Amino acid sequence: MLAINMSRTLRTFPTLNPIRWIHLGYALIAAVLGIGSWWINGLVFENLEVSSGINLIYWPHGIRVLTVLLFGLPGALGLTLSGFIVSSSIYSGQMWMTALAPFVSGLAPYAARRIILLERTSESPHLERLSPKTLISLITLSALFNAGGHTLLRVASGFGENHPAEFCAMLAGDLLGALTLLFGLKLLLLAVDKLIR
Amino acid sequence: MSKDTKGELLSLYFRFAALTDSLKGLYGGAELTPDIEALLQVLCAHWHAGSPLSVRQVMQFERLGSSATIFKRLKRLRQMDLVTLLEAPDDPRKRQIVPTTRALDYFSSQALAIRAASA
Numbered sequence: 001m002l003a004i005n006m007s008r009t010l011r012t013f014p015t016l017n018p019i020r021w022i023h024l025g026y027a028l029i030a031a032v033l034g035i036g037s038w039w040i041n042g043l044v045f046e047n048l049e050v051s052s053g054i055n056l057i058y059w060p061h062g063i064r065v066l067t068v069l070l071f072g073l074p075g076a077l078g079l080t081l082s083g084f085i086v087s088s089s090i091y092s093g094q095m096w097m098t099a100l101a102p103f104v105s106g107l108a109p110y111a112a113r114r115i116i117l118l119e120r121t122s123e124s125p126h127l128e129r130l131s132p133k134t135l136i137s138l139i140t141l142s143a144l145f146n147a148g149g150h151t152l153l154r155v156a157s158g159f160g161e162n163h164p165a166e167f168c169a170m171l172a173g174d175l176l177g178a179l180t181l182l183f184g185l186k187l188l189l190l191a192v193d194k195l196i197r
Numbered sequence: 198m199s200k201d202t203k204g205e206l207l208s209l210y211f212r213f214a215a216l217t218d219s220l221k222g223l224y225g226g227a228e229l230t231p232d233i234e235a236l237l238q239v240l241c242a243h244w245h246a247g248s249p250l251s252v253r254q255v256m257q258f259e260r261l262g263s264s265a266t267i268f269k270r271l272k273r274l275r276q277m278d279l280v281t282l283l284e285a286p287d288d289p290r291k292r293q294i295v296p297t298t299r300a301l302d303y304f305s306s307q308a309l310a311i312r313a314a315s316a
């Protein structure tokens with residue numbers, strides 16, 4: 001019986017669409033980026049943590065926006081997965097925060113992308129609407145969704161104390177972190193351009 | 198590699214290219230708007246014809262806007278590293294507006310895109 005089931009399973013593997021495999025790869029890359037950026041941010045900006053899960057410079061938010069722009073929905077799901085891996089250490093003992101915060105972290109940039117890039121029916125494969133201005137707008141809206149979502153969860157689960165202050169700190173952290181990362185990447189790209197020339 | 202897989206990877210490349218272009222364009226909110234591009238085209242056309250314009254000359258192009266507007270756009274083009282000012286060979290007091298390699302690369306990529314679209 002087991003042998004029959006095994007062979008069936010093996011037979012279904014090659015029938016999976018290659019595109020699905022690529023999307024699975026996107027999700028895995030996004031998950032690794034999500035965990036890696038959170039870990040490095042914790043190491044570098046440990047002193048700027050104002051409360052558990054809130055940092056005044058939080059550049060993983062920038063990584064999330066870039067990941068969602070590159071990988072779309074699979075990227076957002078990968079970030080949600082990475083959120084599940086790290087949330088238990090951030091919100092230890094807080095069941096609702098541990099279970100729901102990863103969805104906010106992963107899906108906030110994706111929702112911002114769909115709204116700012118006017119992607120009503122399906123994702124645009126080439127990001128033809130993306131300009132520097134829309135990139136900044138996208139980061140701002142994503143930070144609002146992320147900070148707002150997390151604050152609502154904190155209020156609902158009774159986690160944290162001064163929620164308005166936490167919202168402001170999280171919003172500032174997401175914005176500052178993402179802008180620091182983007183301008184850092186810009187300088188890096190320009191330096192590479194000059195080097196190639 | 199199947200056609201769908203190739204298409205997906207090609208889309209990923211285009212998304213990456215759009216993203217890097219946007220990142221490079223983060224010049225404190227400045228980007229190559231049609232107005233600034235029109236000015237750049239005029240400057241490059243004169244340079245290409247062998248008679249690069251001076252700042253004073255370009256500010257007299259009324260069809261491009263008022264002299265203050267043109268000056269502001271010219272400043273933006275310099276910030277974007279698309280044009281630079283060089284001393285005129287015949288008169289060191291005169292400063293001519295010359296496109297940078299970045300501007301020439303920009304026009305080359307546009308020419309390539311037009312050629313690819315018409316092929």
